[in-house]
Amino acid sequence: MISSPVDLSATTIAVAFAGVFLICFMKGAFGGGFSIVGIPLLSIVMDPVTAGGLLAPLFIAMDLFALFFWKPSTWSKPDLALLLPGLVVGIACGYLVFRFLDHRAIAIVMAVTTLIFVGIWFAGGGKINIRPRSTSKAITAGFASGVTTMVAHSGGPPLAMYLLPLGLTKEIYAGTTSLFFTVGNATKAVPWLLLVKPTMGVWKLMAICLLAIPAGVWLGWRLHGVLDQRQIYRTCYGLLIVTALKLLWDGISGYVA
Template sequence: MIASSVAPDLTAATVLVAFAGVFLICFMKGAFGGGFAIVGIPLLSIVMDPVTAGGLLAPLFVAMDLYALRYWKASTWSRPDLVRLLPGLLIGIGLGYLLFRFLDHHAIAIIIAVVTLMFVGLWLAGGGKVAFRQRSTPKAITAGLTSGITTMVAHSGGPPLAMYLLPLGLSKEVYAGTTSLFFTVGNATKAVPWLLLVRPAGSDWTLMAICLLAIPSGVWLGWRIHGMLDQHQIYRACYGLLVVTALKLLWDGVSGYLG
């Protein structure tokens, strides 16, 4: 089933809200390498339906990622982890595309939210310290696969990836750089399926062009903030953002059933 996009009217409010949402996502990408796109999506949903927002963002993610590589260079990538994560990611995106029309999105959102909150709760119970644990290929494959499915279905692939990477105790630069490249591959892969599922129409393309202007300043500002924070501050911020993301997913899932 192809979902035709309902092009939003290009009012000043629509442009302003969409621009702010893209800027926020870019800021997160510059500060943390990505994975928190869902934090900005609620803003876009104020002026357009969520499906249209997903179709609008899909190609913009690719532009954000390519620009972010200017800051998150190859020296910040954890190759051993990417080798374990990327195959699962690609398979997950394929599964997400095939199951998009049949999955109960609300149930998936609730499950991801509950697991994420449990993960953060365990971290807090352990004293909120940066952990140093061994890599696990099965856990990496599971994280990549889950992230691929959720990023395809709801642009919410960050929590599964973070639950794998954060306990490794990577340096803040390597954590952000690895996350950035992971989602560069993922967003480039899912752009075509999303554009097939939700075909942009009319003013969508104009709005995308306007939002492109938010990318350089958003990524740059996030990168500067990243440089000002130390290792523990970055990790606390990541865990805090996981809570925000999980609560948003939980709200989406529960409100979907209540509605």
């Protein structure tokens, strides 16, 4: 499919710039995984498929800049060793889902699963209960994240459902998430560009939006430094609700449109 033409008006540029800035801010603050919060802004001025084509290369630039802050000392290497193979396989499966199957159902299932996970956490008093590392859960989370990041630019919920119960420090949580999505976004960029085939207008808008990346990531990173461990975890769980509701809306509205 070819992305729809984009009108490079001042409104389009301003809205797209704001959307990319918001995604970068979330990446700086939490390491990534919540990029879907900026997509509703982009959807004001372009269709979701075009937004996906715009974001796919930008994610790589965001990730590379974010790694200046989330250095190797903040990566949980044992968890990444378990998560990354499933992520790559999940992206490949997500590509097939996007082309041949109903990705709206995937969005709905992931949204409901995420809401149940968050509901259980809040019902338990919102405590950080540390659970042991699980190979099977890590592989499942990596795979599910790969599928959902490919079909909906929202691989955060499965990863968070695995990492948050481990009780990692806020720096290790953010750094591990950042590297995870650096690998994921680099892997899915080519499949997305093959699916969407951005127009010249999209490429021009992409170049403009690159300017939002440094300030957005840096400001998010500064916020991360201000918040304490409990605030970071509460915010992440809150963002999971926002992400799940957006996924649920996308899935259901796709059936009734």
